[in-house]
Amino acid sequence: MVVGAAQERQRTGLKVLITGAAGQLGTDLVRLLSDQPHHQAVALSRADLDVGDRDAVLAATTTLQPDLIVHAAAWTAVDACESDPDRAWRVNALGCRYVAEGARLTGAHLVAVSTDYVFDGSSSRPYTEWDRTGPASVYGRSKLGGETEVFGLVPEATVVRTSWVCGPHGSNMVKTILRLAAGGGPLRFVDDQHGCPTFTVDLAAMLLHLGASRRPGLFHVTNQGATTWFGFARDVIRAAGLDPAMVEPIATADLDPPRPAPRPVNSVLDNAALRLGGIPLLAHYREPLEQTVKVLTS
Ligand SMILES: NC(=O)c1ccc[n+]([C@@H]2O[C@H](COP(=O)([O-])OP(=O)(O)OC[C@H]3O[C@@H](n4cnc5c(N)ncnc54)[C@H](OP(=O)(O)O)[C@@H]3O)[C@@H](O)[C@H]2O)c1
Numbered sequence: 001m002v003v004g005a006a007q008e009r010q011r012t013g014l015k016v017l018i019t020g021a022a023g024q025l026g027t028d029l030v031r032l033l034s035d036q037p038h039h040q041a042v043a044l045s046r047a048d049l050d051v052g053d054r055d056a057v058l059a060a061t062t063t064l065q066p067d068l069i070v071h072a073a074a075w076t077a078v079d080a081c082e083s084d085p086d087r088a089w090r091v092n093a094l095g096c097r098y099v100a101e102g103a104r105l106t107g108a109h110l111v112a113v114s115t116d117y118v119f120d121g122s123s124s125r126p127y128t129e130w131d132r133t134g135p136a137s138v139y140g141r142s143k144l145g146g147e148t149e150v151f152g153l154v155p156e157a158t159v160v161r162t163s164w165v166c167g168p169h170g171s172n173m174v175k176t177i178l179r180l181a182a183g184g185g186p187l188r189f190v191d192d193q194h195g196c197p198t199f200t201v202d203l204a205a206m207l208l209h210l211g212a213s214r215r216p217g218l219f220h221v222t223n224q225g226a227t228t229w230f231g232f233a234r235d236v237i238r239a240a241g242l243d244p245a246m247v248e249p250i251a252t253a254d255l256d257p258p259r260p261a262p263r264p265v266n267s268v269l270d271n272a273a274l275r276l277g278g279i280p281l282l283a284h285y286r287e288p289l290e291q292t293v294k295v296l297t298s
Contacts, residue, residue: 013038014212017066017108019099020073021045024170025113028200029070032208042066046073051095061102068211071099071112074143078117081139082260088138093145100153110154111211116163116195116222118144121264126226128272129161129218137261147218156216160207163222163269164232167200168295173229177236178296185246187237191230192251195267196222199288206274206282220269223285235286239293 016033020026021043033041042064049060051073061069074092075081081088096112103110117140118133135141150157166172180187198221206221227235234244252263271281 013040014067015040015042015064016068016070016208016211017042017044017061017064019044019049019051019069019071019095021048023072023074023076024167024172025165025200025203026072027169028167029072029204029207032201032204049073051099052090054094054098054101057095057098057102058105061099061106061108065106066108069099069103069108069110070207070211071096071110074113074146076139078137078139078263079260081142082137085138085142088142089145092139092142093149096146097149097153100150100157103157104154109211109214110150110157111207112146112150112157112159113207114147114159114161115140115143116161116267116269117264118147118161119264119267121193121266123266126268126270127220127266128270129220130272136264139261151218156214158210158215159218160203160210160221161218161269162198162203162220163267164195164197165200165203166197166289166292168292169200173197173232174236174289174292175296177233178240178293181237181240181242181246187233187247188250189228189230189233189247190252190255191228191249193263193265193267194226194228195264196224196226196269197232197285197289198222198282199285199292201291202282202288209279217273219273220271221274221282222269222271223282223288224271225284225286226268227285232285235289236293239286239290240297 022045030043120134166174230249233247237244
């Protein structure tokens with residue numbers, strides 16, 4: 001019965017409101033929806049809708065009456081969050097409160113995006129959705145606050161934690177690595193932070209799938225395969241047809257200057273809720289990486 005209703009909604013089409021629509025994930029969400037014309041995307045960038053403005057969020061949601069809200073807006077400048085925590089709390093935690101209020105008022109299903117940085121990184125194994133959180137940075141704390149807001153107001157919402165997000169739009173590590181490589185190298189990347197690179201094209205498809213089927217709960221969604229930033233930089237260089245030996249490993253302690261926000265040493269996310277729920281996992285990250293590098297270097 002539930003599956004039938006979900007299939008019907010996917011077939012007849014959804015009005016999907018996307019916050020943060022000009023960001024790297026938001027842009028690919030909008031592109032994905034434009035390839036599925038039975039759905040209607042309402043793309044709201046920060047210029048269109050400041051999610052920290054309650055009146056504006058409630059006005060937008062009640063006027064637009066979406067079926068689904070994908071909340072991709074966030075203040076993602078992890079280091080800058082350390083020196084302006086109020087902005088981080090306003091956008092990442094209160095923003096979630098207001099968007100959740102809008103979803104509750106209109107009956108739209110809410111998919112909110114969160115982060116691997118809700119964990120302190122001390123675990124020796126990948127984190128499941130049921131592991132204890134313990135964010136070490138302002139960004140991580142503010143995003144965890146957002147999760148609490150979402151589930152407090154809309155218990156049937158979907159919250160998706162992802163990690164190391166990359167794609168063809170906006171700024172990300174793939175672009176940084178390619179830019180540095182163009183300068184000739186050597187490139188130095190840390191080899192003691194472990195995570196799962198995740199590409200917007202695959203993440204967007206899973207968000208839409210979970211949202212269209214109104215699948216409630218917390219999900220870890222990453223591309224498969226864990227690496228370090230050093231390992232990832234080598235993969236990027238290799239995908240660009242360059243010599244991976246130009247990348248050298250360093251320790252986080254050797255970063256000069258040190259970065260203001262602490263990063264988890266291990267933020268590998270076990271996609272346990274997908275895996276055990278019988279939902280196909282995203283591809284290994286090297287697949288979308290190849291495609292993305294091709295797009296960025298052609
Ligand atoms: N990037 C990662 O590595 C990563 C890792 C884990 C989880 N995530 C999560 O994934 C989601 C998407 O991130 P992303 O990589 O697409 O980041 P992004 O490229 O920085 O996109 C976020 C968008 O939100 C916008 N925004 C900032 N403040 C806003 C406000 N007050 N109101 C409305 N929009 C606002 C930004 O606009 P401006 O650019 O104009 O400020 C930007 O367009 C976020 O929830 C993020 O926390 C990201």
